[in-house]
Amino acid sequence: MKKSISLGVLLIMMVSLMFFASCAKKAPETDEYPMDIRTGEMTAAEAEAERERQRRIAEEEVEAYRARQAQELQTEAAKTQFLDSKVYFAFDDSSLSAEAREILLAQARWLKANSDRTVIVEGHCDNRGTEEYNLALGSRRAQSVKDFLVNAGVEPSRIVTISYGEERPAVRENNEAAWAKNRRAEFRLR
Amino acid sequence: MNGLTLTPPIGRVKTVLLCAVLLLSLAGKGVAATYDYINISDPFHKRIPLAVPVPVSLSDDRETEQIAGSVADLLARSLEFTGYFTLIDRRAFLDAPGKQGITARDVNFKNWRDIGSELLITGGVRLEGRVLQLEFRLFDPFRQELVFGKRYTGEVADYRQMVHRFCDEMIYRLTGNFGVFNTKIAFVSETDSGKVLYVCDFDGNNLRRLTGGDNIVLSPSWSPDGRYLAYTSYRQDKPDIYIRSMATGAERLFAGYEGLNITPAWMPPDGSRIAATLSFEGDEEIYLLTDTGKIDKRLTRSWGVDVSPAFSPDGKKMAFVSGRAGSPQIYVMDLATGRTNRLTFEGRYNTQPSWSPKGDRIAYSGMSGGTSDVFVINADGSQLRQLTRDAGRNESPAWSPDGNMIVFSSTRRGDSGIYVMTASGADQRQVVNMPGNQSLPAWSPVLEP
Known part of the structure; x- marks a missing residue:
């Protein structure tokens, strides 16, 4: 170990020396005359190529960094989209519409891509009807969502359902539009 | 006061704090005989006109009078709550406040019949130190009969509980069921x-x-x-x-x-x-x-x-x-x-x-x-x-x-x-x-x- 370190230090020193030597020599000479290869000194063209190589490496590093950042943003966006997605239901109904299925397929894709995460599916109802039955209906809705996700390939153990019945409305109003927004399943991560 | 020693039908009313004494009941008349006042299985039962005058103050001070007023209000409110009775407005009473008497001997049944009172509750309030004594008698002015009477002794702070005991017993006498006053x-x-x-x-x-x-x-x-x-x-x-x-x-x-x-x-x-x-x-x-x-x-x-x-x-x-x-x-x-x-x-x-x-x-x-x-x-x-x-x-x-x-x-x-x-x-x-x-x-x- 110690040996390899001292070897490395020696190498760095040699390369530095070579670099300084080439710089020192470069000034009085013209670019057209290549250096003798045997002396180990770089020609001007070689030096230029080396600079080019270094620049490319730096560029690649920046690009990789940018790509990583973009990937992170994309992952974050996908997660946000996953958490913002909601599935809506008809009155006194826990069946999934075509639109709901499409959203749930995307949800399943995210869950499969993030296999370390456990999701909580919340079932909600509008405030028509009565509290107890709505608790059960909310449970049914969350269960419908879970069943779909399981069929789409997500492990059942990664999906927990909680019903809130009509207790946590998204919109505290009493009209058709508000009721439609409140009959929903929501997602959060544990 | 010819106190009759019937065992109260409500065994659970006895506590250390409150002591209730059965005052009077008509000899030879069983409890069941009073059920016909209210038939609770009839959803359209007629509300019975009931008079609840302010109980007579038996100790002579302002606090007793104040308690008597509170007792009358609570009694009337609680009994009206059941939906069995129509409370007759006290301003319609023919007897002057506090002059209606307590026992059958003192009550002018005609004065209560004349205002349509089918049931009447008379009462007395006595305060000795912090010990409160409440007595109530339920009368039927048309039959000129005492349905039942009870005396309760307890602390002043417990007057609400004493009034509700009487209400419970009264509903039991009239319907055969315990009321809701202790719920x-x-x-x-x-x-x-x-x-x-x-x-x-x-x-x-x-x-x-x-x-x-x-x-x-x-x-x-x-x-x-x-x-x-x-x-x-x-x-x-x-x-x-x-x-x-x-x-x-x-x-x-x-x-x-x-x-x-x-x-x-x-x-x-x-x-x-x-x-x-x-x-x-x-x-x-x-x-x-x-x-x-x-x-x-x-x-x-x-x-x-x-x-x-x-x-x-x-x-x-x-x-x-x-x-x-x-x-x-x-x-x-x-x-x-x-x-x-x-x-x-x-x-x-x-x-x-x-x-x-x-x-x-x-x-x-x-x-x-x-x-x-x-x-x-x-x-x-x-x-x-x-x-x-x-x-x-x-x-x-x-x-x-x-x-x-x-x-x-x-x-x-x-x-x-x-x-x-x-x-x-x-x-x-x-x-x-x-x-x-x-x-x-x-x-x-x-x-x-």
Whole structure:
């Protein structure tokens, strides 16, 4: 170990020396005359190529960094989209519409891509009807969502359902539009 | 005073604090003979005109007079609450205040007959130090007879309890059933951050908050002895069933299975089992649980929602809500055979069954035209009657333990409040006055004093 370190230090020193030597020599000479290869000194063209190589490496590093950042943003966006997605239901109904299925397929894709995460599916109802039955209906809705996700390939153990019945409305109003927004399943991560 | 030594029919009224003495009863006249005043099985019973003059002050000071006034008001209010009586306005009385006498010898029955008073309560108040003595006599001015009389001794602070003892006994003498004067109502009230549990006396007095925090509490259910409340709480961020001791306030987790743990109902007569809806098998079904929350057996087996069990008073049948026919309807299951019959056919949304203490009827809330109303139906499915109409959303009916009244929630004044009515739907009025939305009332059994 110690040996390899001292070897490395020696190498760095040699390369530095070579670099300084080439710089020192470069000034009085013209670019057209290549250096003798045997002396180990770089020609001007070689030096230029080396600079080019270094620049490319730096560029690649920046690009990789940018790509990583973009990937992170994309992952974050996908997660946000996953958490913002909601599935809506008809009155006194826990069946999934075509639109709901499409959203749930995307949800399943995210869950499969993030296999370390456990999701909580919340079932909600509008405030028509009565509290107890709505608790059960909310449970049914969350269960419908879970069943779909399981069929789409997500492990059942990664999906927990909680019903809130009509207790946590998204919109505290009493009209058709508000009721439609409140009959929903929501997602959060544990 | 010819005191008769009949054993009071209410054994439970004796406590160390309060001492009651039976004053008078007509010789040779059994208790049963007085039942014909009120027939509670008749939903259209006529209200009996009742006079409650301010009791006579038997000790000569201002405090006694003040107490006498409070006693008269409480007595009148409490008896009027039952829906059995019409209170005659004191300004119509022919006798001057405090001059109506106490015993049969002093009472001018004609003066009470002339204002249509079919029943009269005379009273006396005596204050010695902090010891209060209240005596009441119930008369029938038309028969010129004493129905019964009682004297109560206790501390001044307990006057409310003494008056309610008399009311309870009076209702027992007149109907053969104990009244609601020693009962409580539990309910849920909305806060900024959740729903909490409250309890109050039958008439809305002694309001007390039971649960704190910002979680959601729902569906309070009294044990048959009135010593415990079971309810659903999101204390651990999911709906679990807890049981609270009313004496100590201690709360314990009763059922915390995966998924739903909701709508607890104690199985009569002893409450050693609790039915509840659980969903740990992936479907909302009603189970019977032991007193430690272990599963005794599964009661329902249908795909879809089965919820809100309500037992018949003998514990042999269970009403519940099921979505098996495509919309929520009420069903009745015979627990011995498992045989299940659909009870409700009118309307597309019938939930929240409550079985009457007599066992003959089931109250529930039914939705039609976007609003909810309270209905009552015989347990065999006959005689459907609508008790509320055109008054906001009316939900969550629960019977008083004497079967004479129903408590429910109503939005008739905007926010949802706790209301009571007679079992026939008469005298609908708000009993709890507090801001915000209240719901899911549960009426306690008759409590130990």
